[in-house]
Amino acid sequence: MTIIRQIGLYIMILVPLCLSSATEAADTPGDIIAMLGCRACHRLNGKGGQIGPILNGIGQRMNRRQLEQMLMSHEATEPKQHMPHYDYLFESERQQLLDSLEHQ
Template sequence: MKPLAIAALAAALCLVCTSAPAANLEAQGRALLNGLGCKACHSFDGQGGQVGPALDAVGKRLSQKQIRRQLVAPREVNPKGSMPSYDHLGEQDLGILVDFLARQK
């Protein structure tokens, strides 16, 4: 195999290896957002409720740390709010959801 072809193949494999997990995390984040019922109160992609703030650009407004706190201890952020706590989520799912929301900019 020619060196240029080997380099092109290696570059293509690297691209596949790095983009597939990102796409999978995007899909997992969306699935969590939908499965947890977030859109009952929040709008996202033009759909959902109007009770809470829209989640489309939440990553512009809040850091990952702030998003995590809002999810696991919402009464600390807003004692009179109606946001439920998601502290029951496993660390992996919570991390995926926080990362997904933080990427919404």
């Protein structure tokens, strides 16, 4: 595993922990994106990382089933990328995340 990939994985793990105020309550659909640290890799509304695809318009590029498959499959979209899986989420959290992504 390269050092860059290791750093990326640490960021994906640590960023959500650092966002403790966002983890207390996800009252609006957009909060779950902050809670999960999606912006560590993805850009949304001009803010965030550049490792993964931009999330603006993702709901128009992928349907709900495709989004869910991507979130649950633990498969990389490109050989050098690593999309974490979110199969540990409660059903309500997964639906909230899908709702948020559909409306981006």
